[in-house]
Amino acid sequence: MEVLTRGGRALDSVVEAIVVLEDDPRLNAGTGSRMRIDGRIQMDAALMNWDREAGSVAAIEEVKNPIRVAYDVLKTPHILLVGPDAIAFARSKGHARYDPSTPDSRRHLEESLEKIRNGRLPRYARKWKGVALHDTVGAVARDRRGHFATGSSTGGLAFMLPGRVGDSPIVGAGLYAGPRGAVSVTGIGEEIIKQVLSKFVYDRIADGLSPQAAADRGLALFPQDVPIGILALTSRGWGESCNRDMAFFASSARRTF
Numbered sequence: 673m674e675v676l677t678r679g680g681r682a683l684d685s686v687v688e689a690i691v692v693l694e695d696d697p698r699l700n701a702g703t704g705s706r707m708r709i710d711g712r713i714q715m716d717a718a719l720m721n722w723d724r725e726a727g728s729v730a731a732i733e734e735v736k737n738p739i740r741v742a743y744d745v746l747k748t749p750h751i752l753l754v755g756p757d758a759i760a761f762a763r764s765k766g767h768a769r770y771d772p773s774t775p776d777s778r779r780h781l782e783e784s785l786e787k788i789r790n791g792r793l794p795r796y797a798r799k800w801k802g803v804a805l806h807d808t809v810g811a812v813a814r815d816r817r818g819h820f821a822t823g824s825s826t827g828g829l830a831f832m833l834p835g836r837v838g839d840s841p842i843v844g845a846g847l848y849a850g851p852r853g854a855v856s857v858t859g860i861g862e863e864i865i866k867q868v869l870s871k872f873v874y875d876r877i878a879d880g881l882s883p884q885a886a887a888d889r890g891l892a893l894f895p896q897d898v899p900i901g902i903l904a905l906t907s908r909g910w911g912e913s914c915n916r917d918m919a920f921f922a923s924s925a926r927r928t929f
């Protein structure tokens with residue numbers, strides 16, 4: 673809000689909003705991210721601007737703010753950098769080595785491993801589709817010039833193989849922005865990618881639907897047992913639609929607008 677109030681760009685406000693959320697250890701992005709089953713933390717983050725410039729990183733490790741690395745990628749000719757090369761890129765841009773683990777992230781890993789050892793997994797988890805989302809973060813913004821931007825950042829799901837990448841860094845899946853609005857979503861990444869959910873919602877906005885109606889249409893693509901949260905912003909206002917208690921998602925939407 674500070675960035676927008678002083679006339680800054682929507683893109684910069686999205687970066688700064690997500691940095692705040694990444695630095696909050698209660699959320700599953702940046703500091704406090706979920707661990708993979710081998711105990712490593714691999715994070716995904718992405719940004720997209722109204723002019724469709726985009727930057728993202730996937731499976732990046734040992735950086736404090738993946739969203740700032742995504743912003744550095746946006747300034748290159750590329751859109752998505754992954755794994756060790758994304759880390760090397762981050763170092764070349766001055767992102768220092770940082771351990772995003774917390775006592776809670778270690779405890780969550782122990783709990784997941786215990787469930788795996790005991791075989792007490794529900795069917796979705798045996799298929800590596802944990803419903804425990806643990807607060808992926810996203811932000812959408814519109815600035816004084818009427819330009820939109822969107823971003824997302826996550827440590828992923830519970831029960832993840834190393835190397836797994838979800839929807840959050842995938843343009844069209846976890847986020848989409850254009851001249852008509854901005855969309856950020858979260859939920860089970862694999863399901864979101866299959867529906868190209870953010871682009872679906874954006875296209876409904878471009879068709880003339882209100883942001884709320886567009887978000888509701890997106891949510892309706894999924895059965896109730898697939899957790900999904902959608903945030904949509906247009907010049908007509910904002911809409912959010914979710915089938916779980918995604919309180920952080922909703923409250924950040926209100927603050928953003």
Ligand code: GLY
Nearest residue numbers: 828838859860861
């Ligand atoms: N929506 C977060 C993820 O699936 O990684």
